[in-house]
Amino acid sequence: MAYCGHCGEAVDARDHARCAELLRMEPPRFCTQCRRRMVVQVTPAGWSVRCVEHGDLSG
Amino acid sequence: MTDVLQVARAHVLEQGLGLSEELLVEVLRLPDERIPELLELAHEVRMTWCGPEVEVEGIVSLKTGGCPEDCHFCSQSGQFQSPVRAVWLNIPELVEAAKETAKTGASEFCIVAAVRGPDQRLMDQVREGIKAIQAEVDINIACSLGMLTQAQVDEFVEMGVHRYNHNLEAAKSYFPQVVSTHSYEERWDTCLMVREAGMELCCGGLVGMGESIEQRAELAAQLAELRPHEVPLNFLNPRPGTPFGGQELMSSQDALRTIAAFRLAMPHTILRYAGGRELTLGDLGTREGLLGGVNAVIVGNYLTTLGRDANEDIDLLAELGMPIKELQKTL
Ligand code: SF4
Ligand SMILES: [Zn+2]
Ligand SMILES: [Zn+2]
Numbered sequence: 001m002a003y004c005g006h007c008g009e010a011v012d013a014r015d016h017a018r019c020a021e022l023l024r025m026e027p028p029r030f031c032t033q034c035r036r037r038m039v040v041q042v043t044p045a046g047w048s049v050r051c052v053e054h055g056d057l058s059g
Numbered sequence: 060m061t062d063v064l065q066v067a068r069a070h071v072l073e074q075g076l077g078l079s080e081e082l083l084v085e086v087l088r089l090p091d092e093r094i095p096e097l098l099e100l101a102h103e104v105r106m107t108w109c110g111p112e113v114e115v116e117g118i119v120s121l122k123t124g125g126c127p128e129d130c131h132f133c134s135q136s137g138q139f140q141s142p143v144r145a146v147w148l149n150i151p152e153l154v155e156a157a158k159e160t161a162k163t164g165a166s167e168f169c170i171v172a173a174v175r176g177p178d179q180r181l182m183d184q185v186r187e188g189i190k191a192i193q194a195e196v197d198i199n200i201a202c203s204l205g206m207l208t209q210a211q212v213d214e215f216v217e218m219g220v221h222r223y224n225h226n227l228e229a230a231k232s233y234f235p236q237v238v239s240t241h242s243y244e245e246r247w248d249t250c251l252m253v254r255e256a257g258m259e260l261c262c263g264g265l266v267g268m269g270e271s272i273e274q275r276a277e278l279a280a281q282l283a284e285l286r287p288h289e290v291p292l293n294f295l296n297p298r299p300g301t302p303f304g305g306q307e308l309m310s311s312q313d314a315l316r317t318i319a320a321f322r323l324a325m326p327h328t329i330l331r332y333a334g335g336r337e338l339t340l341g342d343l344g345t346r347e348g349l350l351g352g353v354n355a356v357i358v359g360n361y362l363t364t365l366g367r368d369a370n371e372d373i374d375l376l377a378e379l380g381m382p383i384k385e386l387q388k389t390l
Contacts, residue, residue: 007299008142025337026364029142039146042361044117045159045369 005037028057064100071323072104077283078323083276086320091312094319098351101319105352106223110385113376114289114355116167116201117160118333118370119133120362121148121188122181128174128240130228132265134298134363135173141300153188157196163358163369166386168192169201169224169261171362175241176205182214188258189218197386201261206241206249212256222259222288226248232276233270250285263291263333266317267309275317279324289355290328292321294335296364314339314348322352331355337367345372349379 001011005028006019017038027040031051038049063085070076074127078086089097096267125137125145134141148156160168170188172181182206189200202215203224215223227246229233234243254260262285264278294314297306309317315329322330332353336344343366345356358369374385 024365037142037144038143041120041123041146041148041152041362041365042360042365043119043148043152043156043159044163045156047365052189 001032003030005030005032006037008037009036060108061274063261064096066094067100067323071326072100072107075108075326077325078320080276080280082280082325083320084273086323087272087275087313087316089316090299094312094315098347099318101220101352104326105330107122107355109354111381112354113381114161114167114329114384115165115372115376116169116332116355117156117163117165117359118169118171118203118357118362119148119153119156119160120173121170121184122172122174123147123363124173125152126175128175128238128290130238131302132228132268132295132298133173134301136301139302141298147184147329148371150184150188150191154191156196157192157200160359161196161198163373164383165358166198166199166384167201167222168198169203169331170222170242171203171250172205173362174205176207177211181318182211185363186214186218187319189220193219199386201259203261206245207252209252211251212252216256216258220258222261223253224261224291226263226265226291226293227278227281228264229268230264230270230274231281232277233274234270237268247285250287254286259288260285261289261291262287263289263293263331265293265295265335267314267335267339268303269306276320279321282321283324287328289331290321290325290356291331291333292353293317294339296335296338309339311340311344314344315351318348319352331353331357333357334361334364342367346375346379349375349381354381371375 002018007032027047038051040049122147124135124143129138134143143351157168201222320343
């Protein structure tokens with residue numbers, strides 16, 4: 001994991017504790033491998049995200 | 060000087076009349092130690108004029124992001140550097156979302172799109188989606204697709220949309236600080252058209268956007284004047300990249316005062332917890348709100364953010380002895 005899924009900044013760049021907290025209440029917006037903004041779908045009972053480069057993830 | 064809660068008791072609880080804007084300001088200024096008393100009164104008002112039932116709704120975003128408007132709280136505006144990317148849900152996914160919602164016991168399913176108003180593509184997609192849902196799922200369908208023309212209002216009636224959501228978002232005097240791409244009056248006009256056409260009007264707004272106490276009371280009074288069937292109350296969840304991204308979260312005390320004030324402004328309306336309750340009020344807040352005037356919830360996830368697990372809300376309703384409002388088909 002190189003980038004923060006919430007803010008998109010490098011994981012080592014700063015403290016992401018607040019981001020981690022927020023990620024319990026929203027899906028990740030950035031791919032943690034390449035930092036691209038992902039396509040995010042939220043439905044009543046779940047969510048899915050897709051990076052054009054790195055594919056799907058859901059929760 | 061008579062106490063505002065005494066006046067509210069005589070006026071709202073006993074006669075079912077909404078509280079005036081001036082008195083709502085007083086309610087919103089009550090000290091913290093009087094909040095329990097205020098919530099109790101709001102709860103009594105709700106039980107007396109609406110009953111114990113709670114309306115449960117699920118929502119889904121048919122078209123996310125890329126909106127041309129600039130509502131300063133919204134992560135779906137295409138005008139800000141928000142991380143939300145534009146995307147459409149397809150019809151099978153939409154039907155699946157309606158099924159997920161129905162499974163919770165919800166009677167309402169709201170289809171939402173981030174647009175100024177529907178274009179032909181969206182109208183066609185919604186028509187097809189509604190047909191597909193009606194064929195497979197027993198649930199009332201609501202829509203929230205922006206500003207409408209009279210012809211579009213008539214089309215939704217004909218499609219069987221029973222409720223339409225269009226929020227005022229903010230008090231008239233604060234609106235220019237929130238949106239520059241359309242006016243308060245344009246929003247008001249769509250709301251009137253919806254109501255006149257016989258659809259149920261769902262119209263609410265957001266608080267915690269930097270408005271004054273007076274403007275919060277003003278919003279409640281302006282909503283009351285519209286006589287909506289339902290009022291969704293949102294607490295600002297400051298979204299990264301939006302102009303309001305740096306706003307502080309509203310305090311839970313202010314949020315509770317607002318809930319109760321809205322109930323006292325509109326004793327007969329369905330008052331729904333919409334976005335931001337988890338963040339602003341925490342886990343306990345849902346309970347306090349349901350015992351303080353709220354009689355409807357959105358279960359499951361929101362449009363771009365996640366809600367509590369639907370089962371937690373359903374269990375809570377059972378614990379509070381509040382039955383879920385059942386589906387009533389108005390044919
Ligand atoms: S019109 Fe709706 S989707 Fe568009 S920016 Fe305003 S609130 Fe967001
Ligand atoms: Zn981060
Ligand atoms: Zn990637």
